[in-house]
Amino acid sequence: MVAIPETGGYGADHDDGKPGFFARWFYSTNHKDIGTLYLIFGIISGLIGGYLSFMMRLELMEPGFQYFANGHDFNVFASMHGLIMIFFMVMPAVIGGFGNWFVPIMIGAPDMAFPRMNNLSFWLLPVALICLLISFFVPGTAAGDGFGGGWVMYPPLSTSGSPGPAFDFIIIGLLAAGFSSIFGAINFITTILNMRAPGMTLHKMPLFAWSVLVTAFLLLLALPVLAASLFMLFTDRIDGGTGFFDPAMGGDPQMFQHLFWFFGHPEVYIMILPAFGIISHIVSTFSRKPIFGYLGMAYAMVAIGVVGFVVWAHHMYTVGMDVNLKAYFLAATLIIAVPTGVKIFSWLATMWGGSIRYTIPMQWALAFIFLFVIGGVTGVMLANAGVDAYLHDTYYVVAHFHYVLSMGAVFGIFAGFYYWFGKMSGIQYNKWLAAAHFWLFFIGVNVIFFPQHFLGYNGMQRRVADYPEAFELWNKVSSYGAIITLIGTGFFFLMLLEAFTIGRKTRRVGDNYWGDGATTLEWTLSSPPPFHQFNTLPRIEDTDEH
Amino acid sequence: MRFKRPNLMSVMTGLTAALLAGSAAMAAEPTPGGWWLQEPATPVMVKLTEVHNLVFWIICAIVIFVMVLMGYIMIRFREKANPVPSKTSHNTLIEVIWTIVPVLILLVIVVPSMQLLYYQDQVPETELTVKAVGNTWNWEYAYPDYENIESYISNPLDEDASEAAGKPFLLGTDAPLVVPVNTKVKVLVTSLNNMHAWTVPSFGIKMDAVPGLVNETWFEVFEEGTYYGPCSEICGVNHYYMPIEVQVVSKAEFERWVANDGAFPGQTAQLGGTTTAAQK
Numbered sequence: 001m002v003a004i005p006e007t008g009g010y011g012a013d014h015d016d017g018k019p020g021f022f023a024r025w026f027y028s029t030n031h032k033d034i035g036t037l038y039l040i041f042g043i044i045s046g047l048i049g050g051y052l053s054f055m056m057r058l059e060l061m062e063p064g065f066q067y068f069a070n071g072h073d074f075n076v077f078a079s080m081h082g083l084i085m086i087f088f089m090v091m092p093a094v095i096g097g098f099g100n101w102f103v104p105i106m107i108g109a110p111d112m113a114f115p116r117m118n119n120l121s122f123w124l125l126p127v128a129l130i131c132l133l134i135s136f137f138v139p140g141t142a143a144g145d146g147f148g149g150g151w152v153m154y155p156p157l158s159t160s161g162s163p164g165p166a167f168d169f170i171i172i173g174l175l176a177a178g179f180s181s182i183f184g185a186i187n188f189i190t191t192i193l194n195m196r197a198p199g200m201t202l203h204k205m206p207l208f209a210w211s212v213l214v215t216a217f218l219l220l221l222a223l224p225v226l227a228a229s230l231f232m233l234f235t236d237r238i239d240g241g242t243g244f245f246d247p248a249m250g251g252d253p254q255m256f257q258h259l260f261w262f263f264g265h266p267e268v269y270i271m272i273l274p275a276f277g278i279i280s281h282i283v284s285t286f287s288r289k290p291i292f293g294y295l296g297m298a299y300a301m302v303a304i305g306v307v308g309f310v311v312w313a314h315h316m317y318t319v320g321m322d323v324n325l326k327a328y329f330l331a332a333t334l335i336i337a338v339p340t341g342v343k344i345f346s347w348l349a350t351m352w353g354g355s356i357r358y359t360i361p362m363q364w365a366l367a368f369i370f371l372f373v374i375g376g377v378t379g380v381m382l383a384n385a386g387v388d389a390y391l392h393d394t395y396y397v398v399a400h401f402h403y404v405l406s407m408g409a410v411f412g413i414f415a416g417f418y419y420w421f422g423k424m425s426g427i428q429y430n431k432w433l434a435a436a437h438f439w440l441f442f443i444g445v446n447v448i449f450f451p452q453h454f455l456g457y458n459g460m461q462r463r464v465a466d467y468p469e470a471f472e473l474w475n476k477v478s479s480y481g482a483i484i485t486l487i488g489t490g491f492f493f494l495m496l497l498e499a500f501t502i503g504r505k506t507r508r509v510g511d512n513y514w515g516d517g518a519t520t521l522e523w524t525l526s527s528p529p530p531f532h533q534f535n536t537l538p539r540i541e542d543t544d545e546h
Numbered sequence: 547m548r549f550k551r552p553n554l555m556s557v558m559t560g561l562t563a564a565l566l567a568g569s570a571a572m573a574a575e576p577t578p579g580g581w582w583l584q585e586p587a588t589p590v591m592v593k594l595t596e597v598h599n600l601v602f603w604i605i606c607a608i609v610i611f612v613m614v615l616m617g618y619i620m621i622r623f624r625e626k627a628n629p630v631p632s633k634t635s636h637n638t639l640i641e642v643i644w645t646i647v648p649v650l651i652l653l654v655i656v657v658p659s660m661q662l663l664y665y666q667d668q669v670p671e672t673e674l675t676v677k678a679v680g681n682t683w684n685w686e687y688a689y690p691d692y693e694n695i696e697s698y699i700s701n702p703l704d705e706d707a708s709e710a711a712g713k714p715f716l717l718g719t720d721a722p723l724v725v726p727v728n729t730k731v732k733v734l735v736t737s738l739n740n741m742h743a744w745t746v747p748s749f750g751i752k753m754d755a756v757p758g759l760v761n762e763t764w765f766e767v768f769e770e771g772t773y774y775g776p777c778s779e780i781c782g783v784n785h786y787y788m789p790i791e792v793q794v795v796s797k798a799e800f801e802r803w804v805a806n807d808g809a810f811p812g813q814t815a816q817l818g819g820t821t822t823a824a825q826k
Contacts, residue, residue, distance in 0.1 A: 072783040143783035150780045156757060157740045161782055247758020253741065254756060287623070288631040293641050318743060318778075319754045320735075320761035323667035327660055334652045338645060344612065345644040351619045353632035358624070366620070373612045377605035380655065386662035387598045389752045390583065390591075393743065393778040454581030459747040461776045464786035468716045470576035 018531050029115035030531065031100045034122050036424070038096030041125060042413075045088035048133075050489065052081040057448070057482035060475045063467055072141060074465030075148030080132065082151030083170070086271065087177045088129050090405065093413045094274035095181070095219075096122065099188060099212045101424060105522045105529065106206045108197025108538045113190040117183050124180035131173030139164035150463060152260060155245040155253050159236045168237065171230050178223045178230075185219035188212055197521075199540030203298075206520045207291060210298045211277025214305040218266040218273075221309070226263035229256055254319055261312035269308040271405060273301055275412025276343060279365045281520065282419050283347050286362040287354025288517035293346045300339035300346075307336050317388045326385040333383035340376055344369060359514075360434040364415035367442050368408060375403025378453070393463075396456025402449045414441070414492075421499070422509040426528045430503060433495040440488030447481030574748030575714055575774040584748045587773055587794075588765045590666045591750035597662045601655055608651075666750065669764045672732040676723060680735070680742030680755035680777070683784035687723045690734075695808035702787050713791070717774035722791035724808075726800035727770050735761045743779035746790055752778055767794045 018024060028034050056077050059067050068074045100118065104111055112118045140146045140162050147167040149157040158167055192213045196205065205213075233256070235242040243249025245256045284291045291297060314333045317326055347369055356362070378400040382388055391397060414437075422428045451474035460471045467475065499507075512523040525533055574587050586592045622628070677688040677697075688697035700719045708715040725731050735744045737755035745752045749765045767773070777788040795803065803810055 070783055071786050075780060075783070075785065141782065148780075148782070154741060154780075157780065157782060161740045253758070289633065290635040292635050292637075294635065296641055318752045319756065320759065323664060326667065327663055330659060330663065331656060334656060337652060338648050341648040342641070342645060346641075348612075348615060348619060349637070349640065351623060353628070353634055354623050355625050355628050355631040356620065356623050358620075366616070370613065370616060373609055377608055380605055380652075381598070381601050384597060384601060384655070384659045384662070386659055386666050387594055387601065389666060389750055390594055390598070390747055392752055451581075457583050458576045458580040459584055459775070460576065461745070461778045461786075463780045464776070466716060466786050468576055468714045470578045470580065470714065473579035474581070 027119065028122075029111075029119055031104050031112045031115070031118060032424075032529065032531075034118050035097050035100035035102075037122050038092045038100060038125075039098075039417075041122070041129075042089050042093035042097055045084055045092065045129060049081050049084040049089050050486075052077045052084070054482055054486060056081065057479040059465060060467070061479035062476070063469050063472055065466060068465055070143055071465045072143035072148045073146070075150070075463060076136065076140065076144070076146035078463050079148055079150050080136065080146070083132060083174070084129070085405075086151065086267070087174065088125065088132075090271045090409045090413070091181065092125060094271070094278075094409065094416075095184060095188075095212065095215060096125075098208070098278065098413075098416050098420070099184075099215075099274060102420065102522055103188060103209050103212050104191060104195070105525065105533060106209050106520050107192060107195065108200055108521055108534055108540070109191060109195035110532060110534045110537075112187050113195060114183075114187050118187055121180045121184040121187065124176045124183075128173040128176035128180065131169045131176065135166040135169035135173070138166050138169065140166035152257075152264070153233065154260070155233060155236065155256050158233055159245060163237075168234070171234050175227055175230055178227045181219050182223050182227075185216040185223075188216040189220065192216075197534070197538045197540055203295065204540060205298075206277075207280040207294070207297055207301075208274070208277035208520075211273045211275075211280075211301055214301045215270050215273045218270050218305050218308065222263040222266040222270070225259055226267075229259040229263070232256070232259075254316075257316050257319060258313065261315045262309075264315065265312040266305070266308045268401070268405070269304055271409045272412070273304065275368070275409050275416075276301060278412050278416040278419070279347065279368050280350075281518075282361050282365040282415055283350050283369075284519075285419070285514050285517040286357045286359055286365075287351045288357075288515070289350055289354040290519075291346070292349035292352075293342070296342055297346050300342040303339040304336060307332065307339070311336065314383055314385070314388075317385045318392050330383060330385045334380065337376065337380055344373060344376075359418075360429065360431060360438060361415050361419035363435075363438050364411050364418060367438075368411040368415060371403055371407035371411065371446075375400055375405075375408055378403065391456055393461055394456035395452040395460045395462060398462055399449045399452035399456060402445075402452070406449065407445055414438075419514075420522070422513050423522055423525075423527045423529070425499065425504075426508055426526075427499045427503045428507040428509045428513065429495055430498050430507075433491055433498055437488055437491035437495055440484055440491060442488075444481050444483075444485030444488050447484060448478050449481070451475075451477045451481075574746075574771070575717055586750070587748040587767050587769065587771075588750060589768075590765065591748060593662050593665060594750040597658050600658060604651060604655065666763075669732055669762055670730055672730040672764055674725065674729055675732045675734065676725065677734040677736075678723070678744045678755070678790075680737035680740075680744065680781070680788075682739055682782055683777075683788040685719075685723075685742075685744070685788065685790060686738075687721075689804075689808070692804050692808075695804065698808070700791065702789050713772075714774065716787060717776070717789045717791065719789055719791040722772065722793040724793050724795060724800065724803055725767070726797045727767055727794050729797065729800075730764060730766045732762060732764050735763065740781040741779045742777045742781045742788065744775075744790060745778040746773050746775035746792055748773050749775075749792075751775075754779055767792075770794050770796060 136146045147162055147170050149162055232244045236245055243251040245251045245253045280291055311333045313329045382400055454474045455471055460467055509527045511526055512518055574584050583595055586595050675690055679686040685700045686697055687700055689695040698721055700721045703718045703720055705715050708718045735753045735755045737757045742755040743752055744755055751763055753761050753763045771794055773792045775790040
């Protein structure tokens with residue numbers, strides 16, 4: 001996509017000047033090191049969030065109570081699973097991790113625009129996660145510790161319904177995570193708009209950088225709304241405080257839902273757009289073809305971002321909204337299918353006529369495309385306000401958003417991880433361990449989430465610790481899927497262990513280990529790249545390749 | 547484990563009519579091992595099922611189309627079969643087509659969806675009004691049309707009591723909402739504390755119970771029977787355990803129930819009104 005001048009490893013010819021261990025990892029201002037920290041943080045959070053979901057699946061394997069003391073404890077696990085996976089796993093991994101690592105390199109910049117703010121963005125996150133973990137162990141309601149009001153945190157359950165300090169810790173933690181993301185967004189926007197290499201116009205910029213640019217704007221516009229609504233919840237919770245959402249004081253609990261989803265819907269695109277960017281690069285690399293319809297792809301993401309801000313109330317069809325409003329949100333939501341379809345078909349057209357190699361990252365990318373289509377079309381179903389009266393808050397919704405996130409965003413993360421693992425570490429993964437990870441994970445998540453469509457159709461509601469016997473069969477199947485997925489995750493860690501012990505001696509990789517399909521600037525650098533790259537800025541030739 | 551599979555042909559050719567004709571005793575509750583929508587019990591749910599089926603077949607066709615296309619590409623353009631890649635990266639015509647065709651498909655979907663939405667949402671002239679008030683964790687039902695019927699609490703039955711009453715555990719209550727068959731009923735839904743959602747899947751109804759706000763919806767049930775649903779908005783420790791049970795009786799029986807101050811003949815006291823049934 002980007003024409004690359006005669007190469008030779010930019011900036012590898014000088015002293016790296018790497019600081020000592022503590023200074024390097026704790027005061028870090030280097031975008032690649034911060035990216036690595038984000039990825040490690042995302043993996044740790046993913047383990048915590050995965051543990052929570054695995055316990056829920058164990059509990060739901062059979063009717064009755066097996067592992068949890070009561071419904072509150074289950075609700076705590078469900079709520080924290082959502083918050084941790086969204087704010088501490090997916091966002092740090094795709095934006096903080098891959099964004100930090102590859103956006104500066106792809107646009108030919110030596111580093112991010114504000115390296116110290118970048119460090120602050122990262123270190124706010126562990127603080128935030130610790131706040132969330134503390135909330136597990138402090139009183140929530142009379143029924144137990146922790147906050148069990150769902151990741152959506154609707155009042156009155158999150159105000160008068162959860163009087164203990166558990167939810168206050170969550171508010172503080174999410175505010176910290178929110179500011180982390182806002183700083184990150186400012187950093188990415190500034191970097192991408194000001195620090196592109198000479199000759200790299202916006203219309204020559206790699207699609208991953210485009211996806212992060214759109215994502216950063218979404219973050220910048222959406223997260224302040226979340227921060228404001230969290231503050232409002234906080235002051236509502238104080239005795240004798242405000243009553244923004246308290247009907248007894250003239251407030252309106254539904255207003256919180258509007259505020260929350262004004263943030264929350266762009267948030268789902270924040271999670272998926274960077275994955276779109278990653279998938280584009282992988283499909284192009286392993287088809288050995290330039291992206292089909294590059295401009296359409298870039299502007300489809302912009303369109304998704306813009307329309308994503310005006311569809312929020314499709315999460316609220318059952319709150320008793322005016323019918324004309326519902327009709328508007330129905331129509332607006334359906335429109336999102338169009339740019340999403342453009343992306344799917346453009347990926348397929350990129351593969352058409354290509355010379356396709358089925359490497360591990362390509363397998364993740366193909367699985368992403370297929371499973372994202374399934375998650376996307378069930379979104380078309382749920383956009384129907386009328387039909388949603390049946391499906392809203394059932395397991396059909398759970399299946400839908402896990403198909404787009406657990407198989408969308410997470411598959412995008414793993415695709416990117418295997419694609420760039422050699423670039424980031426200098427070591428190629430063991431392909432057998434990686435293949436075992438992929439296939440177990442692919443089968444596992446489908447076995448978990450496909451039957452959940454059936455549960456939703458049959459009328460099973462979300463966020464319940466126990467269920468009528470009629471739902472037993474598909475819950476059991478779903479829980480078996482969780483076991484398969486757990487084994488698959490085990491292979492991921494085996495793969496990492498093998499790579500950093502055996503692989504580091506035997507499978508070192510060169511600059512461009514994927515061959516001539518990989519055309520972006522990171523493939524002109526050594527693997528791993530020098531501590532500081534592009535001391536001489538690359539110059540992008542004025543070609544008209546796309 | 548008993549499987550009940552929907553007849554695939556009837557699904558394809560207009561599921562709703564076939565199912566309605568085929569169902570004798572209505573007791574709308576989840577089917578063991580079921581994987582399809584519950585049988586429709588109201589005109590709204592009939593329309594909802596029709597729109598659902600239309601969208602369902604469209605999205606199935608889309609998934610199959612993408613799957614077949616992807617499979618073809620993956621085989622036809624694998625490295626061995628096609629060692630030299632093309633350099634094509636534009637085709638304006640096809641880009642226009644894959645923008646316009648989805649728009650046309652969405653138009654096919656949006657028209658019946660809007661019809662359903664307005665039909666469902668606009669409450670017609672109703673003959674009876676009932677009120678459902680969410681509480682932590684039970685429902686209170688009131689009949690504002692009848693002064694002689696006091697409002698009563700509908701508590702969930704514990705496991706033993708459900709079995710004794712022959713009702714599904716986590717769905718059965720000690721005092722169902724009682725309404726007459728073939729009658730347009732308006733439901734007012736609100737809440738005393740946390741949010742809840744009054745849900746009966748086979749009616750096609752899910753209405754949030756929000757404190758400080760009275761939502762309204764409506765239903766008209768075709769057949770007598772018992773219909774179940776769960777609370778569908780997370781509301782705290784017993785969210786899983788605050789079911790909705792609606793008993794639909796003949797008009798004559800409903801008249802007698804009303805005349806008897808909200809009790810069936812033979813019962814001395816009004817239905818329900820009991821206090822907490824074994825809450826965990």
